[in-house]
Amino acid sequence: MKDAARRDLFHWVGMDVAKATFDAAMVLSHQHYPDTPLRDIPGATFARSREGVAKFLTWLDAFDVNPDEVRVVMEATGRYSSELAVWLLEIRPALCPAIAPPAYTAAFIKSLGVRNKTDRLEARALGFYGVERTPIPYEPMSAERAELRELNRYRDQLVRQRTAMKNRRHETCTSAFIQKNQTKRLRLLTGDITRVEQAMKELIEAHPELKRDMELLCTIYGIAFLTAATVLAELGDLRRFTYARQLTAFTGMSPSHRQSGTSIHGRSRLSKQGNPRIRQALYLSAMIAIKGDTPFRRIYRKLIAQGKPRMVALVAIMRKQLILMRAILISGKPYQPLGITPSTRGKQHKKRINFA
Template identity: 35%
Template sequence: MPAFLGIDVAKDTLAVALLGPKSPRKTSVPNTPAGYARLVQWLTNQHVSDVTVCLEATGTYSDDVALALHDAHYRVFLVNPARIAAYAKSQLARTKTDPADAVLIARYAHAEAASLTPYSPPDPALRELRGLVRHLDALQLQRQAELNRQAAGGHPSAVAEALAAHIAFLDKQIAETLRQISDHLEGHPELGKQHELLQSIVGIGSITASRILAEAGDLTRFRDARAVAAYAGLTPRQYSSGTSVQRRTRLSKIGNASLRRALFFPAIVAKQHNPVLQAFCARLAERGLAPKAIVGAAMRKLLQLAYGVLASGRPFDAALGLAHMTPKRA
């Protein structure tokens, strides 16, 4: 009889519940490589041959355990947290603890297994690029925090010197990480080609192109540009009820938050300098869309252009993009 393993993922621990022929069996392990090995051994000791694993997609906290269980030959479902939350509401779940959430996730997998897509790990070259890009982002956040402290002033000389030294150290680390990203792209010709194609789009520079590849992976695996936008949580979400409740359309934000962050400032730049985005955003402004909604739409359009150049294998062509936007005459 098949069994379903639900994992509630936290930064430091994994709460685990196994649903099978017997009552739920539970355990907890560290969210570390050693913890993953303990989990695999625990599963082996349960003497259940057919186990399906389900956990929420929570970025860096879930990526490693999903990969470890996939490599251990388990079928893994990495599910959008919003789907689990919706299932919890449908089940009128009232208890909110890590073990209870693990049981809920296992039950969700049991109920929805036929409709879920099994997890497929990213290419090792993409995994390494993602690690480098996320390390770069962390370093840049640290640098900005230290710059903010430095700008606040009023520090004793020893503290001011320490801040300056730390910023200089971070500058060197950032430069070294950028060099490693460049070397990695050069060492993987297909990734390097995609990186170059993305930079042909006005508004997407080298770092943004690296972030898109790192967070979205191979965009051509999606069936169309709309599916890419949905993956990033950039599709519009309408809210209306009857004739009296009409709220402003917003981004769904059910998707890859890191990818959305990577597109925010590039979309603002592209809105000003990319002819296709200029025309697109001007039309939205004429229709009365709010500035924030226009920026969100520009992010979606920019990602769709990225999908287009990678799917076609051809650099961005503004004239072609504008031609596709021109309404056809009757």
């Protein structure tokens, strides 16, 4: 009953966001599909710009509803949706725009039995998604964290390009010109990666909060600059997660079970519904952590001795590192495992936290 009352509290505007435009459709709180057909939902198209947002608000105000009882939901489309959400928050914060994962919205729209696919139709379906699911509001990152994420992702692109170029060099090639050109491009890519990493370090150095968080994360064995930067850039402030299990679920580090009746008992696997960049970074850091004389290595060996597969044990270390990151940021104290004095820890991590 409480959930039903909460759903009936707000009217929802579904938005289908493209590069240049966005479609909006207004679904009132008492409207439900299929009692209200999609074709009966009013909608309009606007330019994806600040001027377009202003025209959208004029269109929205024409409805006979309380502006404080209207919410907005859109599907995640990268920068297009996040930028639009920021404009909405700047002009009318009461809209509390939500950005829903595409997998969730696609499954919901499919459940409606919609046979066609148009921007206006999806905007209407997203309005019903808001009424039924009441997604949580979008929390924009600070400007410095958003810039750090752009730099980190650009570095990832350069690293992938360099790896592809290195792999192509192993192919049989008799042309001296091609070999010379590939060597030149490798040097250019390596130089670009170095410059991007330097820009990331300068950005963190210029913001005391980011610098403090970076230094705290780098006190964990196996966590170095790039891993910490990826976590800070992709997840934002880890303190915003009320519980550790929320963080692990958000990053796709929680287990996914497969069971049906008495005949199907599938092996538990990672849900992998979160950001893959986080799992990639944690995988590399966990590989380092289990090689040193650390609690991580002892936990890893204990799990192996219990008969756990090596990958399962390694994922457990990844999850423990992630939970530990959140814990030390909340406490504001460096990581100090049992048996390691502060002076010893300082020697172990001196090189890694000196990122300026």
